[in-house]
Amino acid sequence: MSTTLLIDSLIRSLQAGSLYALMAVGLTLTLTVIKLPNFAHAELITVGAYTALLVSLGISAKPLIVLGLAFGVAAIVALLCHRVVYRPLAQQKPSTYTMILASFATGLIIRYILFLLAERFALFDLRIGVPQAIWLQNDWVTLTNIFFWVVPTSIALVIVLSLILNYTALGRDMRALADNLTLARIIGIPVDRVHDLTWLLVGGLAGVAGALWGIYTFVEPLVGWLAILSVFAATVLGGMTSFSGTILGAYLVGFSENVIMQVLNHYTGLDFSFKPAIPFIIIIFVLLIRPQGLKNN
């Protein structure tokens, strides 16, 4: 197998992995702080992607503005879901399955609203209008500006999240909620407000991830859903609760989907249509063999 192909796969692993990491930490956050397995996380990503698309086509193609608005809109959508659906429902002390069903339904509602809009305004398979430019080219590798937007931004945001969690009052409150919700309430942490802020954060991160993903690939109403399988795989590798595990898992998934897939295809002729099965196999494997994932016990 040629070196160029290998390096190209590695680069794509890096890009995919970074984006998966950004998407997955939001999901882990929802699971640990809000205690909700959010089956609508994919749609927050899609909302971000579509916001970026519309902004880039209508308002400005400057990456910072595009990403910033993607963050904002997705954050608001996430908060709305919480206020309109999850919080009122949670007051009835429902089972986990009821909440999952609710998030499942919410996700589908958002998705088909996007389908409606995309159909009406012919917004399928468009690319976000951020201009492409080659920034680095030599014998082995060609890197465009997209690479330099996707990877550093994702990594930077993940680092920012880590800083928020470890060094701010909000982060401390969020961790308290994750550890022991009852105790947190008793010692007077404003649970409702922390929940609100968490959703804004989760939505925003997913939105930016969606925007970046849209820049990296393309935009369509299913874009979040198609990525979510890999994102779940990353979260499962992180044992559902560990951030470092999730991030590592994200890169592992990215690596498997790109480098390993490429290698398998090259040496065994395995068709690329098999690629979506990879995250699934990872999930089953982890849940069966080592449910705590990459975490140390």
Added chain:
Amino acid sequence: MNIDLFATTIALLTFFGISAIMALSLNLEYGVAGIPNFGQALFVSIGAYTAGWTYTRLLPLLAGEAVIDPCGSTLGQALQLRSTIMKTMPTVGLTNFVITLLIAALIGGLVGYLASYPALRLKQEWYLGLVLLVGSEIVRIVVRGYEPIICGNNGLSAIAQPFHWLRDSTLSSLLFAGLVLTVAGLVYLYCERLVRSPYGRLLKAVRENDAVATSLGKDVARIRGQIMFIGSALAGVAGVFFVVNSGYASANDYVVALTLDVWVMIVLGGLGNNRGALLGALLITILDRLTAITAIRMNMLGFQWEFNYVRYILFGVILLLMLRYRPQGLLPEPTQTTRAHEMLGAEGVAK
């Protein structure tokens, strides 16, 4: 626009019958036994893919003909062959259909049983729901991209229903509707009997508190496996009916939205209540057809929005409203479910 009322009613009843089987299956799995099956689309699709396989590989053999590759260059020939067989050899068609039902039930059941295995070791119970949801999507994507099963993205057409050979198409639809409703009725009776028996009592115990059930000596893991087998087998049967009804097997029919549909049916109708499942299936089928007809009407009137998507949004909203305001459904689960209560006579006074 003229809507042929008779034809529409028959179509509606057929869809209702198929939906009823799916709803009863999910009600058994979740409503009664508490297993969250978020991958129903998968088991329904197994029925469809089985039919795709039997209609292209088995049917010719039963008719004494050679098997022609249904995909690729011989696509037209293969299609012609099965069309001809279904139109001219009714007994062969019927035999093939019955065999398809049996195989679909078996494979669907086995896959369901295997899928419940990971659940045994999972830290949280909802992981099973996740695995099934993800699994149903993966299978759909792989089948769509990988040719041999149903010719990839092209799908397979001319998967005809067993009464197709009748020259009168209204009669043929009517008979098929009758068949579907009969099977749905049998499934209902079966589910009712199951729920009213000691086994039903066992399922409800496992649903509510599997730790206590275990301490009472019940093998919870095995019971869950059994229910997944039964439920998934039923879903597979529904899948066969589904695909021969439309005549066309395509992976895209088994999207996650199908799973949502069935969940809306049982939540609307009433969790844990078989009659509720039927009611939910009926209401959702009617709603579904109404939105389809409205969509056509609106498009003809120049309305620019694709109304079919509204259907999913509507169902999602119904589900959310039910969960919030009436989680027990329209027909709540009855309190005295097992026959034992009748056997004891009028001694107990219900509070």
Added chain:
Amino acid sequence: MLELQNVSKHFGNLRAVDGVSLRVPQGQIIGLIGPNGSGKSTLLSLMAGTVQPSGGKILFDGHDITRQTADQIFQRGLVRSFQDPSLFFRMTALDNALLPVNAQRGERPTHAPWHHLWRQQEQTLASRAGGVLDQVQLGKQTNTLAANLSGGQMKLLELGRSLMGAPKLLLLDEPTAGVAPALAYTIFEQIEHLRATQGITFLIIEHRLEILFDFVDSLYVMHLGKVIAQGKPDAIAANAQVREVYFGE
């Protein structure tokens, strides 16, 4: 009938049960008392198999059940009722009583849809359950959802349910907690009646010493995971160490 030999249970540094040895002879009613946190409930869990011992041996009916699981132990006839009613609240009292019975033909999915295969058995069991529920004064509540019963009635249902499993030895964890004194006496009279007519052996954790002392053959007293005294009620009542542990704190 039941024998514990130097049984221990550690949770990390905590010694919930520390080298306990005791014997419950067949057909007797044995009491287990002690202040809160002395390890009584844990001891019962160890006997019933829901918790595995860190050390020691447990023998039931001559068999070593130390490493057996809860459902295996249940099948052998060692039945435990829980402190918090572990009833199925979404099922009726009758269904709750019928559930624990073993070897029900109707519980097999292959037999369940054909009710002529299990109708007879279910009828017999239903009558038996009706009788048991009558005995614990729940005869009129057979069709009531367990969630709709009062706290005391739930306790009685719990007791009744334990009886359906045809137990040889019943471990009762505070069977009269939250129950009016008159009813508490009735419960114990029931226990005595069951011992006399069915030969069931009982090991009972109870805080209402005045009632317990009237019914038990002998007592074990636990404190901080150890057995500090055993003997007949009178002897225990006079035991200085027991009095200190109970009243001197």
